[in-house]
Amino acid sequence: MSSDGSAPVVRIKDLHKSFGDLHVLTGLNLEVHAGECLGIMGGSGTGKSVALRHVIGLMEPDSGTVEVFGKEVAALSAKELRALRRRVGYVFQEGALVGWLTVEDNLALPLRERGKLSESEIKERVAEALETVHVTGAGQNFPAEISGGMKKRVSIARALITRPELVLYDEPNAGLDPEISRSINALMREVSDKLGVTSLVVEHRIECLKRVADRVLFVHEGKVMVDEPTESFFQPSHPRLRAFLGYQPEPAR
Amino acid sequence: MNPDSLPSWWPLFLTVLFAAALSHAIWNSNGPRALLEEAGARLVLLAAVFARLHHLPKRRGWLLNQVRSAAIGNLHVISLVGVFIGMIFALQAGIELARFGQQDQIGPLVAAGIAREMGPFITALVLASTYGSAMAAEMGTMSVSDELTALEVMSIDRISLLVLPRVVALAIVCPAMTVISDMVGIIGGGFVASAQLGVGWDLYLDSAFSSLSGLGQTIPIPKDVFGGLFKAFCFGIAVALISCASGISARGGALGVGRATSRAVRDATITIIVANYFLTWMIYR
DSSP: OOTTSOOOSEEEEEEEEEETTEEEEEEEEEEEOTTOEEEEEOOTTSSHHHHHHHHTTSSOOSEEEEEETTEEGGGOOHHHHHHHHTTEEEEOTTOOOOTTSOHHHHHHHHHHHHTOSOHHHHHHHHHHHHHHTTOTTOTTSOGGGSOHHHHHHHHHHHHHTTOOSEEEEEOTTTTOOHHHHHHHHHHHHHHHHHHOOEEEEEOOOHHHHHHHOSEEEEEETTEEEEEEEHHHHTSOOOHHHHHHHTSSOOOOO | OOGGGSOTTHHHHHHHHHHHHHHHHHHHTTOHHHHHHHHHHHHHHHHHHHHTGGGGGGGHHHHHHHHHHHHHHHHHHHHHHHHHHHHHHHHHHHHHHHHTTOGGGHHHHHHHHIIIIIHHHHHHHHHIIIIIHHHHHHHHHHHHTTHHHHHHHTTOOHIIIIIHHHHHHHHHHHHHHHHHHHHHHHHHHHHHHHHHSOOOHHHHHHHHHHHTOOBOSSSSSBHHHHHHHHHHHHHHHHHHHHHHHHHHTOOSHHHHHHHHHHHHHHHHHHHHHHHHHHHHHHHHO
16 A cells, blocks of 8 residues: 555566576566656666566566556456556557557557547647657658657657556667657656656666656566665665666675 | 379378478478467467458558558559460460360460469469568568557557458459459460461450350359459458468567568468369369
């Protein structure tokens, strides 16, 4: 339970996941509360993205449970899973925009598929989303015709256009230069503050999490090693985290 | 043919041939289980497409796009290949028939051969190698770049959005292009017949089209033509389905897309050839 007594939006309990002999998650536990922006940090291959994929039901746990909006994801029927996914936005590492659709059509696609809005309402919503992510003027371009930073912005806009209650970001800074990363981070924070959505951000860039997260977890060897508010997370006492952040060499084991 | 007149070793020959083909297929895949799973996945996909036929009105825009690009993009290839197939057919048949002074039979022979077999067969092969491979590459790229996962995460029905318009488009385009292929093939045969084999152009065309004029009992289209178009319809569905399924299952970056594309063309070609035999047996026995 959160401090106000409400159930967490995401609750992962003792999550285990292996791929063959590779044990990626070895008892991951975490909770994300409504309106919170939780960052997950860790080295490559520590299972951050795997955890995210469990939250959206793209993977099933070997053991443990993943609950989203109070429902165990692995126990949902296909129809229930579709309903749950409609409440969640997902920002992919590489954007994953549909290449043969223009930016505007990419944004309109989830709205058209749901069929609840008229074409004029969809156009209005698309224009509004493009304005929110500061990509006006590129609506008629195809994803291959815009920069990596713009793709990421459009991807965020697509995740937000259906007005989700929870947004999952998978390494939103990957492949971006520091200047564009800063603008993406500012955008994520703006979205979080303005729209009040709950966010779960997987990232290993310090600047990103410092800027956007309220709380940060450090995942090491498939489980949470440190769970701290952002400010204290980046003044760590845990030797492994200090070594990871480059504050001091890891002590010899 | 009287089965008694076949050599005694033919069942053994067929068995060895099938066993060799199957072993090679298993060796090329990840074992018999993977092969069966792949075949099963394609059948499931076919069933899923049929179950979504009522989505077609919603997909008409994308369906028209697919029809347009499949038809317009391949019209010149099918016309060119079709005319040369007719010419080759006429030349081969004409050389043999000339030995017996039966050149006037070239028209019916070319017309029947093209309408029944070569028209649908060649059209489907061309579509498999051009449009089918492009379809598999497109789907494969979407798969390896997480675009398909993104659609899934947005609760968008990928089969309805991507596979249904493609399958229906080829089910329409393949028979339509077969009509064109048949026509240019028969005309191509006529060029050879009149220019190289001494058969009058009018005689060739009269005999060719009169041989196709007998209407079927159930459907008022000449049986040879209808049989060919039905085959083309089946081939079109098979090409689109195999191409989409191969693309969707692509994994592992550019290499995976390349493999999926070549697998799509290979499997579509085999399916067309094997299905052609069974459809011929079913329609013309």
